[in-house]
Amino acid sequence: MVPFKLSDELIEQIEQLIETNADATLLHMMEEFHYADVAEIIHELNLDEATYIIKLLDSEKTSDVLTELDEDIREQVLGNLSAKEIAEEISELDTDDAADIIAELPEERVNEIIAQIDDKEHARDIVELLRYDENSAGGLMAKELVKVNENWNVLTCVKEMRRQAENVTRVHSIYVVDNDEKLKGRLSLKDLLTTSTKAEISSVYIPKVDYVTVNDKAEDVARLMSKYDLEAIPVIDELGRLVGRITIDDIVDVIREEAEKDYQLAAGITQDVEADDGIWELTRARLPWLLIGMLGGLGAASIIGSFQGAMNKFPILLSFVPLIQATAGNMGVQSSAIVVQALANDSIRGELLKRLAKEFMLGLINGIAIAFVVLIISHFLFKTPYLVSATIGVALITVIIIAAIIGTFVPIFLDKKGIDPAVATGPFITTSNDVFGILIYFTIAKIILGF
Structure with a gap:
């Protein structure tokens, strides 16, 4: 089987066949394609052209095509069909897929479509599934067995x-x-x-x-x-x-959607959005975490400002601030990502104290390794005084350990409180560790350098 490849030439050919009403040729072409490929083609057409193809194909294939369409596109296409036409497509689907599609429509439209389904047992099963929460087993199940x-x-x-x-x-x-x-x-x-x-x-x-x-x-x-x-x-x-x-096909969809949601939360996006969504929806999803990041940055700037005297006396300290922030943020994200993944897979084992102790040791080993490299570079490249180099090294080790512990503790704490632990990764951990990292850095510098 030759893999399907969507091209501009193919879309132009289909648009021309629609314009000339060459139904026989177009129908033969569409029958050669898998329903998922037909859905991919429809995504590239305008609404009238998409509706033309949906009405041209037989209900058995059209019903499968509808399940593959993006929700927004499907809503527009169904808006161009009558209740009877939608009922004919729904009748060809398993009850779970039929319920998923109908649930996206306005309630008055749903009642019209249900009334048009000839198979009354099929209609009753769909109505029963519509009563369940879409994120429950009842909302996922099919009645066919x-x-x-x-x-x-x-x-x-x-x-x-x-x-x-x-x-x-x-x-x-x-x-x-x-x-x-x-x-x-x-x-x-x-x-x-x-x-x-x-x-x-x-x-x-x-x-x-x-x-x-x-x-x-x-x-x-x-x-x-x-x-x-x-x-x-x-x-x-x-x-x-x-x-x-x-x-299993329904569960694959759940796993994919959950992974997408967790990825967006980890990236600092507070709601489920897609690249094609409007500017307002995308802004609402991104802005809250950006504001939190801004507050974190202002907090870090405030901490640095409170050590202005140290900056005047040891200006070299300021050069290593980005290093402290980046290292703390990266370590925290790494630790939290592992814990979030373990929580999602229900594979996290052992007591919290043992896990924190393990992260402490990991942070200590990684911190010593990174501090050793930084000390060599700072001494030979920046000609940093020994006492300042020692300050940077001790600060790095401490910051990495604290970041590892925070990155481990916060997701577990959120999970126990019933909050999605994925919010702990990304901006949350990065911002908190930036602030803590700067505070720890200058506190240690004050203790060692005595300013």
Whole structure:
């Protein structure tokens, strides 16, 4: 298979086919492309051209294309379609994808679309999913699955599985329930095929099965599926009844979105934004941390100003201020990044004091190594007096140790308080360590140099 490559020539060709209403040629071209590639093409077209292609394609392919579109583009395209047309596309999707798309629309539009869906059971399932928080297991799950009753025999089970599988895109697991629809376990295809057709399912199913509840957080579901390498996981309600399943493709989306959010928080962006968002949205996302950074800078400047006498007596000290700030900031970000990653993966182990002691030793070793290099450079390059060099060396070691401890402690503290620890990285740690670094630097200089 030749990899798809979007080009200006291809877009121009498609635009010309739309302009000349060459539907047969355009339809043949679009059918050759994967639905994800069609979505990529639509992103490069204007709204009328995008709507033209959506209406041209059959509902089975169009529904998949809609799931791949950016939310803003999809909202505009759906705005050009009637409730009946949207209902036809929704009918081709699994319930979880259908609910995700419908949830983006105004409430009055949602009611119109639901009323137009011919498959009333499909419509009821979508309505049920819309009641759950989008960041919960209930909001992630799909209603399509294969389940069998523990009281059936193998022959009845196989017949029922064939019937149910028609509505399931991919069968990951076969779940076993009792007469009250409560999850009892899972069924192995191997056991099913090698067991007498008269045997009851209760004698062959596997009672041990991982599951989540409808109110579990999406991040917890992702962590569980990642830990046990699950392709799918069943979802139960408060009464233990099997109500849906979550598949790995949904979890990949959760992991990607969580990673993007953490990356933006670490970079000092307070809300989820994209490069194509408006100037006002981008400004609101960036400005708060920039203001915090500004306050940190003013604090550092104030500290330096309070040691003006030392600057006059030992002007060489000022030359090493950027070094102190950069080293403190980098060490703090490194420590916090490791801890945040461990917290996200639920892999952080041991007591807090032991972890802080470990960071203390790491800071000490790194500090001594960096201080040694700086001492050599300052002595031979800057001809720095021995006492001033000693001041810089001791300050570097102290600052690095403090930065490592802060970078470790703050994310753990925020996590225990229910705050996303990703906010601890980036500007927060850098700014706080800049201020502490300068204060420690001049305090040590005052003690050693005696000004």
